[in-house]
Amino acid sequence: MKRSFIAKNPSVLIFLAILALFTLLITVMSEGFGVGGISTSFIKTLGKTLCLCLIALAMDVIWGYTGILSLGHFAFFGLGGYMIGMWLMYERTRLIVVDSLAQAEIPPTDGEVIDAIGNQIFGVVGSSDFPLIWAFADSLMIQLMLVVLVPGLLALVFGWLAFRSRVTGVYLSILTQAMTLALALYLFQNDSGLRGNNGLSGLQNLPGVTASQDHVSLWFFWASAAALGGGYVLCAWLVSGKFGSVLRAIRDNEARVRFLGYSVEMYKLVIFTLTACIAAIAGALYYPQAGIINPAEIAPIASIYLAVWVAIGGRGRLYGAVIGAAFVSLLSTWFTGGQAPDINLGFYTIKWVDWWLVLLGLSFVLVTLFAPKGIGGLIDIFTDRRAAKEAKQ
Amino acid sequence: MSTLLEVSGVSVTFDGFRAINNLSFQIAEAEMRAVIGPNGAGKTTFMDIVTGKTRPDEGRVIWGEKSVSLLGMNEAKIAQAGVGRKFQKPTVFEDQSVQENLLMALQNKRGWLAVLRYRPSPEDLVKVVDLAEKIGLKDQLFRKSGELSHGQKQWLEIGMLLAQEPRLLLVDEPAAGMTPAEREHTTDILVEAAKTRAVVVVEHDMEFVRRLNCKVTVLHEGAVLAEGSLDHVTSDQNVIDVYLER
Amino acid sequence: MRQYLLAGLAVLAACLISPDRSSAQDAAIQPILQDHQALIVKSSRKTIAPVIEAVASSGLPQAQTVLEVWAAKNMWQRKEDGLFFIGERIDSKTYALIDFDSGEAVGEFVKKDLKQIKPNSGIRALIGTALVQFQLSDPNTEARRAALLSIERDPEASLLAPLRASIEGEPNAELKAQKQRLERLLTIGYDTNEAARLTAISDMSGDLGVDVRATLNPLLTTTREVALGAVPNGVNVAQVLQPGQDDFDVITAYNLLVDKGLAPALHTADDVRLALGEHIDGGSVGGVPVAQLNTEPARLKAYAALAEAGAVPAYVGDNAINTPLETHVFFEAYVEPSQVVTDAAAQALKDIELKVGLNQTLDLTLDALSLASIYFLAAIGLAITFGVMGVINMAHGEFIMMGAYTGYVVQQLIPDHTVSIIVAIPTAFAVTFAAGVAMERLVIRWLQARPLETLLATFGISIALQQLAKNIFGTQARPLTAPGWLDGAWAMNDVVSISYIRIAIFILALIFLGVFLYIMKRTRLGLETRAVTQNPRMAASMGINPDKVNMLTFGLGSGIAGIAGVAIGLFAKVTSELGSDYIVQSFMTVVVGGVGNIWGTLAGAAMIGFLQKGIEWMNPSNTLAAQTYMIIFIIIFIQFRPRGIIALKGRAAGD
Secondary structure (H helix, E strand, O other): OOOOHHHHOHHHHHHHHHHHHHHHHHHHHOOOOOOOOOOHHHHHHHHHHHHHHHHHHHHHHHHHHOOOOOOOHHHHHHHHHHHHHHHHHHHHHHHHHHHHHOOOOOOOOHHHHHHHHHHHHHHHHOOOOOOHHHOOOOOHHHHHHHHHHHHHHHHHHHHHHHHHOOOOHHHHHHHHHHHHHHHHHHHHOHHHOOOHHHOEEOOOOOOOOOOOHHHHHHHHHHHHHHHHHHHHHHHHHHHOHHHHHHHHHHHHOHHHHHHOOOOHHHHHHHHHHHHHHHHHHHHHHHHHHHOEEOHHHHOHHHHHHHHHHHHHHOOOOHHHHHHHHHHHHHHHHHHHOOOOOOEEOOOOEEOHHHHHHHHHHHHHHHHHHHOOOHHHHHHHHHHHHHHHHHHHO | OOEEEEEEEEEEEEOOEEEEEEEEEEEEOOOEEEEEOOOOOOHHHHHHHHHOOOOOOEEEEEEOOOOEEOOOOOHHHHHHHOEEEEOOOOOOOOOOEHHHHHHHHOOOOOOHHHHHHOOOOHHHHHHHHHHHHHOOOHHHOOOEHHHOOHHHHHHHHHHHHHHOOOOEEEEEOOOOOOOHHHHHHHHHHHHHHOOOOEEEEEOOOHHHHHHHOOEEEEEEOOEEEEEEOHHHHHOOHHHHHHHHOO | OHHHHHHHHHHHHHHHOOHHHHOOOOOOOHHHHHHOHHHHHOOOOOOOHHHHHHHHOOOOOHHHHHHHHHHOOOEEEEOOOOOEEEEEEOOOOEEEEEOOOOOOEEEEEEHHHEEEOOOOHHHHHHHHHHHHHHHHOOOOHHHHHHHHHHHHHOOOHHHHHHHHHHHOOOOOHHHHHHHHHHHHHHHHHHOOOHHHHHHHHHHHOOOOOHHHHHHHHHHOOEEEEEEEOOOOOOOOEEEEEOOOEOOEOHHHHHHHHHHOOOOOOOOOHHHHHHHHHHOOEOOEEOOEEHHHOOOHHHHHHHHHHHHHOOOOOOOOOHHHOHHHHHHEEEEEEEOOOOHHHHHHHHHHHHHHHHHHHHHHHHHHHHHHHHHHHHHHHHHHHHHHHHHHHOOOOOOHHHHHHHHHHHHHHHHHHOOOHHHHHHHHHHHHHHHHHHHHHHHHHHOHHHHOOOHHHHHHHHHHHHHHHHHHHHHHHOOOOEOOOOOHHHOOEEEOOOOOEEEHHHHHHHHHHHHHHHHHHHHHHHOHHHHHHHHHHHOHHHHHHOOOOHHHHHHHHHHHHHHHHHHHHHHHHHHOOEOOOHHHHHHHHHHHHHHHHOOOOHHHHHHHHHHHHHHHHHHHHHOOOOHHHHHHHHHHHHHHHHHHOOOOOOOOOHHHHOO
């Protein structure tokens, strides 16, 4: 009866295989290591898409499986990005500053170097002092840990407050949205210590690495693919077995689970924090590829789009979330990037840059109304039919 | 026989309406008890109080030989202490198979870490099969519980309660909507269960209560009106006035 | 009343008297001018004062004309007899002369026979001051008002006397009060008599006017001074400063000494670095290799070596600060020499600040009230749909936006602002009502009992509507102009004021509350709505059509959002993001207030409005932070009242 987890979940293996093939294909087609059929900027887009798939997985676990419609996971995503962005920006500025001060007749003191970095980074918000939160910005190790710790702690505190008072359903959704808004508004201030609405920039440059972006973009692409693969296995493991059973039970009837003796609040808190950490890792991989992060990224709307992806992809199934995020975000890039051909109706020209959001909004309504299982539901129909056929034989 | 649960002097008010009024109630270990009463007598609220869903304004709820108060505990803690509850409407997790439902209810560690590491042991699987046999669902073990009939869901829920191995079972209208044959089976399950634990059954159906053949408590306007055998209470003039004559 | 009438008549009469009538008077101004002929012609700022004084105090009605003409460089002297006239240019060579006293033309003269009197700017200023007394008693009320305004804007010591002189004869009561007030303020600032100033200060203490504070504050201006040993006599000391205490740190104190030339300037790290850079000698400075100069101590050591060699001045660093600080005393001195006056002014300002504080609280309360009514308006529709149907309408904000745009479109069609607003309100209601009903029938009805999915579906509609508005109206803000009678603000005093638009919105919120209560408690729809809210199945079995009730409720909630949109559009800019700016606050209002109860919404709106204003008041520079703190507060508040301020209990809460 004891079978390995992977063996019991063949879909995980299939997913990992497809992901590996895809990564290999892209690498072969890339400019950096392959034949050059795909531009570096598109590699970055694909790498970012993989990160979005990862946060969509987290969203699916928290919403599709546990039934908590969190409109705050993009806040954790953004915070993860900020944490790694702090190191990237600090270290890159430091190298530039040391370089330029090396020209001076008298070698700079440590204090002068730090002052110059501070001026470079915070001059734009009219300051030159390092805020306290930058205390560890010079250490990659610590910032990497903070990528998980800071969003995790925020999720833990917020979740503890929210679940303890048994806020559920739409109330909870609104509360998470409020949390996101509060964080975004806070970061928008110039004295937030994270450069206000300027955000952190120049993140695409790895400090001390001389390799070209053609290569760097592939490194990040691989890292994103590995993170997505790892995240998929982790999420699949979480939602299978008894733990997943309890999560789905909480989604379907929270009170009944309590009377079974499970501490619902604790489970919610654990899964909320865990998915927040996954989201943060996705963010930490996403923003170095995007090159810039600012508070607008954290705006509540982003988290709602996340819900849209998962819903369109089909929630309650992990591959659905991945498909939804990849499909909608790539489509969105295509439409808003101006690549989609405009449609000339004679009296009016439909410009997709303007009309894409209308289309997305309406198709989202249609999906909610007519295909609550999303794209994943189509795959279900297919597999069900095959299963039925096999059963007949 | 030692007292398992003692409820004394409990009152609760909703927006000025007294749902429970100075209610006192006792049940011993391995005792079967039926609670009857007209609509609004406070039967469900009484269960809510014992299981921690509703907090009373005053009164005490004492549990077990160590005499712990249940009032400071949340639902999950009370359930872990050994109080199982079955709702009026069958509430099983329809998205999951009978086996998954039973495994979740099985008496095991409830902490999230333990659950995350949990792999069903052969003994547990055997227990599940035994339970399924007891509630007549052995053949349905791998079906989604949402596909079961109404009566089967009721049994599954009782099965889940038994899997919890509670010391006190609170059962709300178990026979509602069942065919006569199903009722009989339900009675058997409950009577069997009451041999090893305390069972409190809330029921409207007199015939069903008679078949349980146990002590009966009549609730009215949130307080105990009469207590004793079914014949005793049905001959009580007060009971006839408020309940039977309506 | 009769007094005013008489005064009015007097002014009228004065206006009617034509200048030539006055020529009938015997007294003439020409003799006075002739007395000072030499001074006028050879005018100099130093000597002219008695002449101006003589003209101004002549008491003749022509005096004002003379001064005006003089200042405007239109006074000409006839060379043959030295008499002064008003000169009017006819062509470049010919001027017509007009007599000051008779006002009649004397004849035309060639320019070379005449001499233009050209007062320099200093003299013109003196004439201007002298003219003030005439302007202050000018028969024309507007001229007097203008004169007062110019004094107020540009007060001067010399204006005090004419101002005082003009108070007595002022016929207009309002202007008289203004003059008296201004006289008090000028007295405080410029009177030479200390006692008079003190009286004036005590007269004006407790007055909330900005001008009073603007007069008192300069009296308390201080400068930081330093003296060797003890504070010198005759200085009005505000405060003796201890270096290192409060915000007067040691460096500031030392720099004050440096500024006054009492100590050598400190060497900054930059100074040291530059000095070292200039003295690099074969890869080392002062015996220290350049490569080692990357620490402060090494640099100081090198500098010390240079100083010893006499190449640079001796290092003045932190250790040099303390000695001079000990021998000097630092203090803040008032610019105003009289201590009695500064004390009185300080006391008066303190009294005023207290009153200002109280009034600011009142002002803040009004602000908060107005904000609360805006939130109430924005949230009430949401509360209705949420309370009755359990539906969170994420597109609610877009309905608000739709209402605002409807107002804008109506205004394009009907130019009259008053009429267009009156038309816009029902139109906005109709448009959003229809949109709400359509949305309910097409989307929400099919998602009943699935609140999270409703939330998402309505969100999809929200994205689409927002983008649609952007496509139609563009991204720039559209104006929705309030009618003229809503312009301006109701000002209680200089501190407390509230704009009429906000008052109108407050009244609108009250009307909504009333209408809502009426509909819910007194109409059939209200009864059915309450029935459906409490038990839809039971209501249905009693012949109520829950679908119809839900549809109407949703329409009503949306319609109210439309009207709220018109109201919000009047003071906020109408953009496609208008709705989303208010949606989170509206949600907060509903959540904090509690579901299914109009009083809860009211309480929630009040709480959020007051909270936001309160936090903004504590941290006025930062409205973003205020919103952040408010949301955090609300999250914590939910801990204690998860179901809102006014919560349903027991079975009705239905969980």
